[in-house]
Amino acid sequence: xxxxxxxxxxxxxxxxxxxxxxxxxxxxAHLDRINVSFAALTMNQELNFxxxxxxxGASLFFLGxxxxxxxxxxxxxxFGARRLITIIMVIWGLLSASLALIxxxxxxxxxxxxxxxxxxxxxxxxxxYITYWYAPRHRANxxxxxxxxxxxxxxxxxxxxxxxxxxMDGVAGLSGWRWLFIIExxxxxxxxxxxxxxxxxxxxxARWLSNSExxxxxxxxxxxxxxxxSWRQSLGQMREARxxxxxxxxxxxxxxxxxxxxxxxxxxxxxxxxxxxTNIGWLIGLSYLPFAVGMIGWGRxxxxxxxxxxxxxxxxxLGAVGTxxxxxxxxxxxxxxxxxxxxxxxxxxxxxxxxxxTEVLGQRLAAVGIALxxxxxxxxxxxxxxxxxxxxxxxxxxxxxxxxxxxxxILAIVAVHIxxxxxxxxSGYNATTSK
Numbered sequence: 137x138x139x140x141x142x143x144x145x146x147x148x149x150x151x152x153x154x155x156x157x158x159x160x161x162x163x164x165a166h167l168d169r170i171n172v173s174f175a176a177l178t179m180n181q182e183l184n185f186x187x188x189x190x191x192x193g194a195s196l197f198f199l200g201x202x203x204x205x206x207x208x209x210x211x212x213x214x215f216g217a218r219r220l221i222t223i224i225m226v227i228w229g230l231l232s233a234s235l236a237l238i239x240x241x242x243x244x245x246x247x248x249x250x251x252x253x254x255x256x257x258x259x260x261x262x263x264x265y266i267t268y269w270y271a272p273r274h275r276a277n278x279x280x281x282x283x284x285x286x287x288x289x290x291x292x293x294x295x296x297x298x299x300x301x302x303x304m305d306g307v308a309g310l311s312g313w314r315w316l317f318i319i320e321x322x323x324x325x326x327x328x329x330x331x332x333x334x335x336x337x338x339x340x341x342a343r344w345l346s347n348s349e350x351x352x353x354x355x356x357x358x359x360x361x362x363x364x365x366s367w368r369q370s371l372g373q374m375r376e377a378r379x380x381x382x383x384x385x386x387x388x389x390x391x392x393x394x395x396x397x398x399x400x401x402x403x404x405x406x407x408x409x410x411x412x413x414t415n416i417g418w419l420i421g422l423s424y425l426p427f428a429v430g431m432i433g434w435g436r437x438x439x440x441x442x443x444x445x446x447x448x449x450x451x452x453x454l455g456a457v458g459t460x461x462x463x464x465x466x467x468x469x470x471x472x473x474x475x476x477x478x479x480x481x482x483x484x485x486x487x488x489x490x491x492x493x494t495e496v497l498g499q500r501l502a503a504v505g506i507a508l509x510x511x512x513x514x515x516x517x518x519x520x521x522x523x524x525x526x527x528x529x530x531x532x533x534x535x536x537x538x539x540x541x542x543x544x545x546i547l548a549i550v551a552v553h554i555x556x557x558x559x560x561x562x563s564g565y566n567a568t569t570s571k
């Protein structure tokens with residue numbers, strides 16, 4: 137009876153202790169990743185940055201993330217998840233605040249690239265940390281709770297960034313965008329100290345767990361993985377066409393999403409010059425509400441029906457329709473409706489696409505495939521955000537850049553259809569595990 141009771145109560149107890157701190161860490165990561173899009177509302181003009189310069193600088197974050205994601209995973213084995221999370225939070229918090237010091241193109245590029253390197257270890261670090269505390273059957277819910285940080289970060293970051301830009305401009309002789317980086321960067325350093333003091337490496341170190349609870353976790357947590365595919369096996373698996381097709385899907389989707397998130401404030405400023413920075417911040421922040429609805433509601437429906445293909449396709453289609461509407465939107469109302477559709481669709485994709493990816497990969501290809509697919513997403517972000525800046529300078533507006541996002545979404549829809557027809561249920565998770 138006690139074991140059955142612990143099955144129900146212990147995961148909730150652990151979540152109450154760990155998840156709020158982990159969510160707070162990822163909220164700060166999201167803020168420090170996208171606040172450059174709000175800083176650009178005044179920074180670009182003050183420093184005479186063109187759209188191409190801003191686009192490349194904003195996207196260099198993803199290049200640094202891409203290049204150092206695998207080394208970050210190796211560092212996890214040396215430092216442990218808790219120690220690594222603390223260290224990188226201090227580093228990226230200081231780097232984010234240091235963006236207030238930029239006065240040239242080169243300093244902008246270097247600091248954004250270094251910020252991407254610093255943040256590359258957070259997500260894998262948290263994913264590893266969760267495995268120390270949750271049995272496999274409880275991890276999906278923990279990861280879903282952790283993913284809420286994206287929504288919380290957006291809801292807080294948009295309004296806060298706009299208010300800081302307008303209210304802090306000129307304080308102590310500093311521009312509002314410089315205060316934005318300082319105010320949203322330095323709290324990460326303080327939060328890192330809380331992570332170090334409040335999180336334990338393993339359940340056996342937790343004084344807030346009883347002996348029976350520690351014993352239950354020890355009996356229900358699988359032993360750490362001690363063997364990994366050899367380099368020859370990994371290279372052999374990378375020849376699988378399904379991995380590259382899934383990588384293409386994720387690259388196209390994440391590239392389009394990043395393009396919207398990192399350019400939406402500038403697009404609204406260009407089209408609706410009557411809006412001040414605070415109002416732009418509120419509009420962007422509130423657009424995360426339909427993102428949350430799509431992510432949570434659509435994901436739960438997909439889980440309940442055990443269906444991935446149609447859910448991903450419909451969510452991508454909604455995102456494509458919203459982006460297409462955003463291409464020609466000219467009034468406040470049409471821009472708001474377009475943002476609602478885009479965010480609801482992309483949120484729905486986020487909560488369902490990994491179910492499709494893991495089902496198509498199966499257990500045999502999961503280790504190599506997931507790493508490559510995730511890296512493809514960072515590559516897509518780098519390409520799309522950079523190209524949007526180039527197209528903005530070339531055309532003088534955002535029509536061509538947004539058209540690129542529409543094409544990206546449509547190509548993702550086509551790729552999902554091809555992938556499911558070739559590698560769907562008949563050769564996915566169930567088929568692979570039986571080999």
